[in-house]
Amino acid sequence: MTTKNDRYVVVHPLDDVFETKVDTEALGPMAMTRSVRFSLLSLRAYLILMVLMVVYHVMMLAR
């Protein structure tokens, strides 16, 4: 959007020029601090356990 002589130009995002965004590839992986690593490992264990439980539960309901 630009202003010109009390007029406003509204541009659809798809018609606008590409905006420069964060260069995520240059950033590389996130720093694995102890807390981040711990939360991800806990998550992995939690997910495996929960998926198994839900599958079991649905199978019991289906019987």
Place this chain on the structure above:
Amino acid sequence: MKGKEEKAMTNKTLIMPTAVAGAGVETEATPVRGRVVKSKWTRDLLTFLMVFGPGLIVMVADNDAGAVSTYSQAGAQYGTHLLWIVLLLLPVCYFIQEMVVRLGIATGKGHAAMIYQRFGKWWGLFSLVDLQLVNFLTLVTEFAAINLALSKMGVDPRYGVPLAAACLIMLVLTGSYRRWERIVVFLCLLDFAWFWIAFRLGPPIGQIVKHALVPSMPAGGITPDLMFLVIAIVGTTIAPWQLFFQQSCIADKRLRFADLRWARLDTFLGACVTVTAAVCMMIAGAASHAHGFHFTDPAQMAADIGTYAGPAMRDLILLMMINAAVLGTTAISLSSAWAYGEVRGWPHSLQLPWREARGFYALYLLSVAAAAGIVLIPRAPLQLIILGVQVLAGVILPSAIIFLQLLLNDKELLGEYANKPWNNWVNWTIIVVLFILSLILAAQVTAPNLFPST
């Protein structure tokens, strides 16, 4: 841009060349085409309308076939007693998706790509496989619902289901994001029919307001069935694919930093529409229960309601069920295709024609065709599959939100768009609640006698 611009401005349209040559971006040669307006109010309205779309679509598509089933079942079993839970999910929906909006606008990339790049290949692949699995199972339930609804309408599903699948494939093959978005927004607006359905069938407004605003438990207290249904409601209202879909959609639409507040408004309005429609679905279920019908599935519920409200009402509910499934299918299939395309580095935009993004479109096509095909083969316990998928999504959701939360606290990635302390308080509260619900489900599975039975 002299004479040409003057001429264009009188036509309320401005076309000018871009002025960022050498900036290292991809479309320096693309001319900028804008609308000229005179007032700030018109500018804001027009900007909002141009940005509007991803937020509404992700929210309304969330009320997919499984949601229709879960909400109407909740209404049929517990009347309007659980309305307050649905209302409570409005801010939850908004806060989660608002984070996705910030992440999408700041990075211009999808959620799968972000997980892959910031957490490494293992977690990227893990999330992608999770997403593809839940998405595909959910797609089966969408077509199962279309199958059910068509059967109740007297249409042979052997023709109706493939036709629906073909229409869904054609919808994305136009090579235009805008065309896809306009059609889907139109389908989203059809959701307002639920308001009329609830108005026609609904219990007294005082009862609705009371049960929506004052938390109450149905007669019988907390039972395993109630907990299972509550987790299903949470799982259907906040689904993992939503995070992936909206971020990829924002990236495909190329929303800019200046669009952030309008994208937030779009998301908030979408959350209001979807929660209100969910309330209406629950009211429809409650209405069938009030007339003594036993709930088996939403299509049967529509047939039951039709016996006293007329065939037009029955067909309207069935059509809304099909519409919900169609919206869910296009959004979920796209979230799968976008995510896979991002991770594999394939071209993955609705702006691209088929020949330039074959992998992306092929994945969408395969997902839709396979799900439609599976539905036509066996006779499965569809209602159970629908509810089971919603619960599975509800269990996997905490992990998706934790990735989101970690990314939104990544100041190196987001800078000023990273979470503020109050964002973190709200989000960690949501995560804790989701974990508690999942743990209750685990307790229910491992120790079913923990809760008093009905």
